Amino acid sequence: EVQLVESGGGLVKPGGSLRLSCAASGFTFSSYSMNWVRQAPGKGLEWVSSISSSSSYIYYADSVKGRFTISRDNAKNSLYLQMNSLRAEDTAVYYCASRAPIVGATKVFDPWGQGTLVTVSS
Amino acid sequence: EIVMTQSPATLSVSPGERATLSCRASQSVSSNLAWYQQKPGQAPRLLIYGASTRATGIPARFSGSGSGTEFTLTISSLQSEDFAVYYCQQYNNWPPFFGGGTKVEIK
Numbered sequence: 001e002v003q004l005v006e007s008g009g010g011l012v013k014p015g016g017s018l019r020l021s022c023a024a025s026g027f028t029f030s031s032y033s034m035n036w037v038r039q040a041p042g043k044g045l046e047w048v049s050s051i052s053s054s055s056s057y058i059y060y061a062d063s064v065k066g067r068f069t070i071s072r073d074n075a076k077n078s079l080y081l082q083m084n085s086l087r088a089e090d091t092a093v094y095y096c097a098s099r100a101p102i103v104g105a106t107k108v109f110d111p112w113g114q115g116t117l118v119t120v121s122s
Numbered sequence: 123e124i125v126m127t128q129s130p131a132t133l134s135v136s137p138g139e140r141a142t143l144s145c146r147a148s149q150s151v152s153s154n155l156a157w158y159q160q161k162p163g164q165a166p167r168l169l170i171y172g173a174s175t176r177a178t179g180i181p182a183r184f185s186g187s188g189s190g191t192e193f194t195l196t197i198s199s200l201q202s203e204d205f206a207v208y209y210c211q212q213y214n215n216w217p218p219f220f221g222g223g224t225k226v227e228i229k
């Protein structure tokens with residue numbers, strides 16, 4: 001069974017840092033690009049960042065560029081998101097999602113993890 | 123960047139009725155459009171990709187259509203488990219933006 005499990009969320013003060021992790025199992029993690037998508041409380045989905053299978057290509061939303069860093073460890077089947085200089089508007093559930101196993105659909109997300117809540121508040 | 127606009131924001135439908143959800147892109151995304159379903163407290167689930175291809179395990183009552191800038195998700199006969207929020211997402215260009223969502227609620 002394909003599974004993605006996020007961890008590392010919690011309460012952090014504005015300006016603080018947090019590192020999210022996503023543990024993958026049930027598929028060949030090293031073959032798939034991976035993504036972070038977030039959802040503020042009561043709001044819609046916002047793509048945050050993507051990383052290619054070999055880490056050669058990395059993309060960020062403008063809202064997090066320069067503050068967040070995506071990375072992966074294929075030997076550990078794990079995806080990470082280092083979040084620095086956190087702001088109140090970064091408060092959200094953060095989902096990791098794999099690229100769907102669909103030809104020609106590198107930015108379709110399936111499956112998703114259950115999410116981890118990040119709260120930025122003083 | 124391509125802005126995705128969904129309408130209506132909320133759709134009230136009785137069980138067994140048809141629901142039609144719309145998604146509009148600010149510029150052409152060809153057929154590179156996906157739909158996701160999200161139930162309260164759950165992660166999103168992929169329903170449709172390529173504007174009209176159902177993902178694995180998705181019931182036939184879900185269908186997608188459209189290309190270019192105008193897209194539609196149709197649920198032919200709403201079941202109780204279909205009441206949820208639905209998001210469209212373009213994947214033709216970076217960044218892969220989502221629409222604001224349509225909440226399908228029980229009438």
